[in-house]
Amino acid sequence: QKEVEQDPGPLSVPEGAIVSLNCTYSNSAFQYFMWYRQYSRKGPELLMYTYSSGNKEDGRFTAQVDKSSKYISLFIRDSQPSDSATYLCAMSAGEGSSNTGKLIFGQGTTLQVKP
Protein backbone atom coordinates (compact mmCIF):
# COMPACT_ATOMS: atom_id res chain seq x y z
CA GLN A 1 0.00 0.00 0.00
CA LYS A 2 1.30 3.43 -0.94
CA GLU A 3 1.73 6.03 1.80
CA VAL A 4 -0.32 8.53 -0.20
CA GLU A 5 -3.18 7.55 -2.49
CA GLN A 6 -4.59 9.88 -5.15
CA ASP A 7 -7.06 9.06 -7.89
CA PRO A 8 -5.22 9.73 -11.17
CA GLY A 9 -8.41 10.60 -13.06
CA PRO A 10 -8.60 12.02 -15.63
CA LEU A 11 -11.26 14.40 -14.37
CA SER A 12 -13.16 16.48 -16.94
CA VAL A 13 -15.48 19.33 -15.92
CA PRO A 14 -17.20 22.26 -17.67
CA GLU A 15 -15.94 25.78 -17.13
CA GLY A 16 -17.35 27.32 -13.96
CA ALA A 17 -17.76 24.01 -12.13
CA ILE A 18 -16.56 23.35 -8.60
CA VAL A 19 -13.74 20.80 -8.61
CA SER A 20 -12.93 18.52 -5.69
CA LEU A 21 -9.58 16.75 -5.56
CA ASN A 22 -8.68 14.34 -2.78
CA CYS A 23 -5.88 12.32 -1.24
CA THR A 24 -5.75 9.78 1.55
CA TYR A 25 -2.68 8.80 3.50
CA SER A 26 -1.59 6.20 6.00
CA ASN A 27 1.27 7.82 7.95
CA SER A 28 -0.08 9.58 11.05
CA ALA A 29 3.25 11.43 11.42
CA PHE A 30 2.44 13.72 8.48
CA GLN A 31 1.95 17.30 9.68
CA TYR A 32 2.51 19.41 6.58
CA PHE A 33 0.21 19.17 3.59
CA MET A 34 0.66 20.77 0.19
CA TRP A 35 -1.01 20.94 -3.17
CA TYR A 36 1.06 21.53 -6.27
CA ARG A 37 -0.13 22.23 -9.81
CA GLN A 38 1.94 20.88 -12.67
CA TYR A 39 1.44 21.86 -16.29
CA SER A 40 2.61 19.47 -18.96
CA ARG A 41 6.40 19.12 -19.06
CA LYS A 42 6.90 21.76 -16.33
CA GLY A 43 7.94 21.69 -12.69
CA PRO A 44 5.32 21.56 -9.89
CA GLU A 45 4.04 24.97 -8.72
CA LEU A 46 3.03 25.38 -5.07
CA LEU A 47 -0.67 26.20 -4.72
CA MET A 48 -1.56 25.63 -1.08
CA TYR A 49 0.39 24.85 2.09
CA THR A 50 -1.30 23.79 5.32
CA TYR A 51 0.04 22.80 8.70
CA SER A 52 -1.96 20.25 10.67
CA SER A 53 -5.76 20.07 10.41
CA GLY A 54 -8.14 22.77 9.23
CA ASN A 55 -9.08 24.83 6.20
CA LYS A 56 -7.15 27.39 4.21
CA GLU A 57 -8.55 29.59 1.48
CA ASP A 58 -6.69 31.51 -1.23
CA GLY A 59 -8.82 33.07 -3.94
CA ARG A 60 -10.69 30.33 -5.79
CA PHE A 61 -8.78 27.58 -3.96
CA THR A 62 -9.63 25.99 -0.61
CA ALA A 63 -7.54 23.30 1.06
CA GLN A 64 -8.93 21.09 3.79
CA VAL A 65 -7.06 18.70 6.06
CA ASP A 66 -8.78 16.10 8.26
CA LYS A 67 -6.02 14.35 10.19
CA SER A 68 -8.48 12.15 12.08
CA SER A 69 -9.59 10.60 8.78
CA LYS A 70 -6.16 10.96 7.11
CA TYR A 71 -7.84 12.77 4.23
CA ILE A 72 -7.03 16.02 2.45
CA SER A 73 -8.95 17.91 -0.22
CA LEU A 74 -8.49 20.77 -2.64
CA PHE A 75 -11.54 22.64 -3.92
CA ILE A 76 -11.42 24.88 -6.97
CA ARG A 77 -14.35 27.26 -7.42
CA ASP A 78 -15.39 28.75 -10.74
CA SER A 79 -12.94 26.54 -12.60
CA GLN A 80 -11.28 27.96 -15.71
CA PRO A 81 -9.69 26.30 -18.76
CA SER A 82 -6.36 27.62 -17.47
CA ASP A 83 -6.80 25.35 -14.43
CA SER A 84 -6.32 22.34 -16.72
CA ALA A 85 -3.24 20.63 -15.32
CA THR A 86 -2.13 17.78 -13.06
CA TYR A 87 -2.68 18.39 -9.35
CA LEU A 88 -0.31 16.71 -6.93
CA CYS A 89 -0.87 16.34 -3.23
CA ALA A 90 2.24 16.14 -1.07
CA MET A 91 2.87 15.71 2.60
CA SER A 92 5.70 15.63 5.08
CA ALA A 93 6.36 14.73 8.67
CA GLY A 94 8.65 17.74 8.91
CA GLU A 95 11.87 18.14 10.87
CA GLY A 96 11.10 19.38 14.36
CA SER A 97 9.00 22.52 13.99
CA SER A 98 9.86 23.20 10.35
CA ASN A 99 8.78 21.60 7.11
CA THR A 100 12.14 20.71 5.64
CA GLY A 101 11.65 16.97 5.43
CA LYS A 102 11.17 14.88 2.33
CA LEU A 103 7.86 15.21 0.57
CA ILE A 104 5.75 12.17 -0.21
CA PHE A 105 3.56 12.74 -3.28
CA GLY A 106 0.39 11.25 -4.58
CA GLN A 107 0.27 10.06 -8.17
CA GLY A 108 -1.41 13.26 -9.32
CA THR A 109 -4.89 13.90 -10.72
CA THR A 110 -5.19 15.17 -14.29
CA LEU A 111 -7.89 17.84 -14.58
CA GLN A 112 -9.39 19.16 -17.79
CA VAL A 113 -11.70 22.17 -17.69
CA LYS A 114 -13.68 22.48 -20.92
CA PRO A 115 -14.80 25.91 -22.18
Add this chain to the structure above:
Amino acid sequence: DAGVTQSPTHLIKTRGQQVTLRCSPKSGHDTVSWYQQALGQGPQFIFQYYEEEERQRGNFPDRFSGHQFPNYSSELNVNALLLGDSALYLCASSSTSETQYFGPGTRLLVL
Protein backbone atom coordinates in the same frame (compact mmCIF):
# COMPACT_ATOMS: atom_id res chain seq x y z
CA ASP B 1 13.72 37.46 -7.50
CA ALA B 2 14.71 34.34 -9.43
CA GLY B 3 13.10 31.13 -8.38
CA VAL B 4 14.73 27.73 -8.51
CA THR B 5 16.71 27.22 -11.70
CA GLN B 6 17.97 23.98 -13.22
CA SER B 7 20.29 23.07 -16.06
CA PRO B 8 20.27 21.63 -18.60
CA THR B 9 16.59 21.52 -19.59
CA HIS B 10 16.96 18.35 -21.63
CA LEU B 11 19.63 15.81 -22.35
CA ILE B 12 20.05 12.48 -24.01
CA LYS B 13 22.51 9.84 -22.81
CA THR B 14 23.21 6.21 -23.58
CA ARG B 15 23.23 3.31 -21.16
CA GLY B 16 26.32 3.13 -18.99
CA GLN B 17 27.13 6.82 -19.27
CA GLN B 18 27.27 9.29 -16.41
CA VAL B 19 25.29 12.53 -16.08
CA THR B 20 25.46 15.65 -13.89
CA LEU B 21 22.45 17.88 -13.31
CA ARG B 22 22.63 21.31 -11.68
CA CYS B 23 20.35 23.36 -9.47
CA SER B 24 20.41 26.89 -8.05
CA PRO B 25 18.03 27.44 -5.14
CA LYS B 26 15.60 30.28 -4.63
CA SER B 27 17.13 33.31 -2.95
CA GLY B 28 17.16 32.87 0.84
CA HIS B 29 16.86 29.09 0.73
CA ASP B 30 19.61 26.88 2.14
CA THR B 31 18.21 23.37 1.63
CA VAL B 32 18.06 21.53 -1.69
CA SER B 33 16.12 18.33 -2.39
CA TRP B 34 16.14 16.21 -5.54
CA TYR B 35 13.21 14.19 -6.90
CA GLN B 36 12.73 11.84 -9.83
CA GLN B 37 9.40 11.93 -11.65
CA ALA B 38 8.55 9.13 -14.05
CA LEU B 39 5.86 9.73 -16.65
CA GLY B 40 2.39 9.67 -15.11
CA GLN B 41 3.72 9.39 -11.55
CA GLY B 42 4.29 11.74 -8.65
CA PRO B 43 7.85 12.82 -7.82
CA GLN B 44 9.95 10.38 -5.77
CA PHE B 45 12.42 11.74 -3.21
CA ILE B 46 16.07 11.01 -4.01
CA PHE B 47 17.96 12.96 -1.33
CA GLN B 48 18.27 16.28 0.45
CA TYR B 49 21.29 18.50 1.11
CA TYR B 50 21.76 20.98 3.92
CA GLU B 51 25.00 22.66 5.00
CA GLU B 52 26.81 20.80 2.22
CA GLU B 53 25.89 17.39 3.63
CA GLU B 54 23.34 14.76 2.66
CA ARG B 55 20.68 14.98 5.35
CA GLN B 56 18.10 12.48 4.11
CA ARG B 57 18.04 9.85 1.40
CA GLY B 58 15.24 8.00 -0.33
CA ASN B 59 15.26 4.48 -1.78
CA PHE B 60 17.70 5.11 -4.59
CA PRO B 61 20.93 3.16 -5.28
CA ASP B 62 24.40 4.51 -4.71
CA ARG B 63 24.64 5.29 -8.42
CA PHE B 64 22.80 8.45 -7.44
CA SER B 65 25.01 10.92 -5.62
CA GLY B 66 25.02 14.61 -5.00
CA HIS B 67 26.81 17.63 -3.75
CA GLN B 68 25.96 21.00 -2.29
CA PHE B 69 28.26 23.98 -2.66
CA PRO B 70 28.88 26.84 -0.18
CA ASN B 71 26.52 29.08 -2.20
CA TYR B 72 23.77 26.43 -1.62
CA SER B 73 23.65 25.34 -5.26
CA SER B 74 23.64 21.61 -5.84
CA GLU B 75 24.48 18.86 -8.31
CA LEU B 76 22.94 15.47 -8.88
CA ASN B 77 25.18 12.81 -10.41
CA VAL B 78 23.97 9.52 -11.82
CA ASN B 79 26.52 6.87 -12.82
CA ALA B 80 26.09 3.79 -15.02
CA LEU B 81 22.83 5.03 -16.49
CA LEU B 82 20.01 2.56 -17.04
CA LEU B 83 17.05 2.86 -19.38
CA GLY B 84 14.85 3.14 -16.28
CA ASP B 85 16.63 6.32 -15.24
CA SER B 86 14.77 8.18 -17.97
CA ALA B 87 12.61 10.70 -16.13
CA LEU B 88 12.09 14.32 -15.19
CA TYR B 89 14.56 15.27 -12.45
CA LEU B 90 13.29 17.99 -10.17
CA CYS B 91 15.17 20.15 -7.75
CA ALA B 92 13.36 21.85 -4.86
CA SER B 93 14.72 24.41 -2.44
CA SER B 94 13.46 25.37 1.00
CA SER B 95 14.38 26.95 4.30
CA THR B 96 13.20 26.59 7.90
CA SER B 97 10.59 29.28 7.19
CA GLU B 98 9.47 28.24 3.70
CA THR B 99 8.33 24.95 2.21
CA GLN B 100 9.76 23.41 -0.94
CA TYR B 101 9.59 25.28 -4.23
CA PHE B 102 10.42 23.38 -7.39
CA GLY B 103 12.45 24.22 -10.43
CA PRO B 104 11.36 23.49 -14.02
CA GLY B 105 13.20 20.17 -14.07
CA THR B 106 15.70 18.43 -16.33
CA ARG B 107 14.28 15.87 -18.70
CA LEU B 108 16.70 12.95 -19.09
CA LEU B 109 16.34 10.35 -21.80
CA VAL B 110 18.56 7.27 -21.65
CA LEU B 111 18.85 5.29 -24.88
